[in-house]
Amino acid sequence: MKINSEVILMMNAVDVYKMVLSKEISRFPKGFWMLPEAYDNAVKCIRHLIEERLKLNLNDVPKKVSKKTFAVNKLGGMIETLFNNSPIDAIELAYPKRFKSWEFSQAPNGFWDTDENVNDALEWLISKISEDDIPEKWNKDFIHDNDLRGMLDVRFESSPYKALNYIRPNLYKAWELKMSVPNNYWNSDINVIDALEWLIKKETLGGKLDIIDVWTLDTFKRNGLKGLIDIRFNSSPFEALNYIRPGEFKPWELEQVSRGFWDVDSNIKEALEWLILKIEDSDKDILEVWSQNLFTQNRLMGLLRTKFESSPFKALDYVRKNEFQPWELKTASKGYWENEDNWVEALKKVVVNEREKGIQINELTTDILTEYNLISFLKNKFKGNLSNLNNFAREHQLI
Numbered sequence: 001m002k003i004n005s006e007v008i009l010m011m012n013a014v015d016v017y018k019m020v021l022s023k024e025i026s027r028f029p030k031g032f033w034m035l036p037e038a039y040d041n042a043v044k045c046i047r048h049l050i051e052e053r054l055k056l057n058l059n060d061v062p063k064k065v066s067k068k069t070f071a072v073n074k075l076g077g078m079i080e081t082l083f084n085n086s087p088i089d090a091i092e093l094a095y096p097k098r099f100k101s102w103e104f105s106q107a108p109n110g111f112w113d114t115d116e117n118v119n120d121a122l123e124w125l126i127s128k129i130s131e132d133d134i135p136e137k138w139n140k141d142f143i144h145d146n147d148l149r150g151m152l153d154v155r156f157e158s159s160p161y162k163a164l165n166y167i168r169p170n171l172y173k174a175w176e177l178k179m180s181v182p183n184n185y186w187n188s189d190i191n192v193i194d195a196l197e198w199l200i201k202k203e204t205l206g207g208k209l210d211i212i213d214v215w216t217l218d219t220f221k222r223n224g225l226k227g228l229i230d231i232r233f234n235s236s237p238f239e240a241l242n243y244i245r246p247g248e249f250k251p252w253e254l255e256q257v258s259r260g261f262w263d264v265d266s267n268i269k270e271a272l273e274w275l276i277l278k279i280e281d282s283d284k285d286i287l288e289v290w291s292q293n294l295f296t297q298n299r300l301m302g303l304l305r306t307k308f309e310s311s312p313f314k315a316l317d318y319v320r321k322n323e324f325q326p327w328e329l330k331t332a333s334k335g336y337w338e339n340e341d342n343w344v345e346a347l348k349k350v351v352v353n354e355r356e357k358g359i360q361i362n363e364l365t366t367d368i369l370t371e372y373n374l375i376s377f378l379k380n381k382f383k384g385n386l387s388n389l390n391n392f393a394r395e396h397q398l399i
Contacts, residue, residue, distance in 0.1 A: 043093055061091060067079060100120075175225050196228075212299075217229070252271050350364070
């Protein structure tokens with residue numbers, strides 16, 4: 001039986017919708033969506049569709065309800081007439097403020113051109129995590145999982161850091177986030193300088209010794225700056241430090257020099273001359289202080305071990321050839337006095353030097369031995385017996 005359209009127009013909207021769905025009537029009567037109560041009717045039909053017909057969990061609505069969903073379920077005309085073909089507007093009317101525009105498969109055209117929408121989305125996103133978790137969790141996956149890929153691409157060149165800096169300007173540095181910095185970020189000298197100055201301020205009090213103690217690869221890694229040091233400074237902490245503090249430090253003052261550094265003669269000579277200059281500037285006697293301890297204090301023990309078999313004398317002789325004798329140092333190299341030929345060489349040098357001064361030596365005395373730093377030799381090898389030492393010298397025709 002054909003039902004009069006005027007009667008239908010006076011019926012409850014959901015009942016009319018059920019008639020359309022059951023094909024009791026072929027479509028909504030003409031003018032149905034033009035009635036004064038059209039929007040109220042739309043709300044009733046939309047809720048019936050989602051809650052009764054499709055039985056959707058409301059949280060699934062943005063992803064499962066589209067323009068096609070309305071069309072297939074006989075509400076295409078409603079969407080076109082009342083909502084300009086926007087399913088988002090239709091759902092917003094039925095469930096006010098229940099959903100965000102970006103939760104839908106596609107935000108409305110031009111939606112991200114409006115700063116207010118961008119601010120709203122980012123504040124909503126940040127509210128999902130604590131401020132303390134931002135460095136760890138703020139990344140592309142987090143933004144994509146919350147349906148904001150479009151915003152990220154359109155407004156922030158797909159950079160999570162740029163999005164964060166937009167809503168929290170200057171609160172975080174790009175390298176503080178667990179994710180990678182934006183593409184080509186370290187190509188900018190400004191960014192490099194900013195990062196290095198930040199690192200010095202964060203890890204030190206700014207003094208030279210403070211910087212030396214912490215300026216390591218581990219410090220760069222721990223502060224999210226491994227990419228910077230790899231890309232711009234060949235993984236060398238010294239190159240990075242010299243970039244920001246040119247000429248203030250020497251490579252060996254840091255915890256470790258770069259691989260192969262001590263294979264270069266000019267590096268060895270520079271380090272040893274630097275060490276000698278430090279001694280001279282302190283008005284100390286080089287023979288009194290030139291020792292393994294001196295190299296350790298100045299972070300040059302690696303050089304001593306690598307190039308000079310841990311012998312301070314060999315290092316000194318390398319840079320001051322033949323100016324000094326091993327026994328002139330406060331401590332001779334380990335095992336040096338175990339070789340009797342070295343005894344002879346030392347005593348011979350004493351005698352020759354004295355003769356050059358015009359002094360003929362008939363007997364070695366403690367004064368002479370003290371002058372040549374050989375008292376410890378007397379004590380260790382001759383148990384302090386000067387007679388035995390002189391007998392040894394005569395046996396070898398030294399005096």
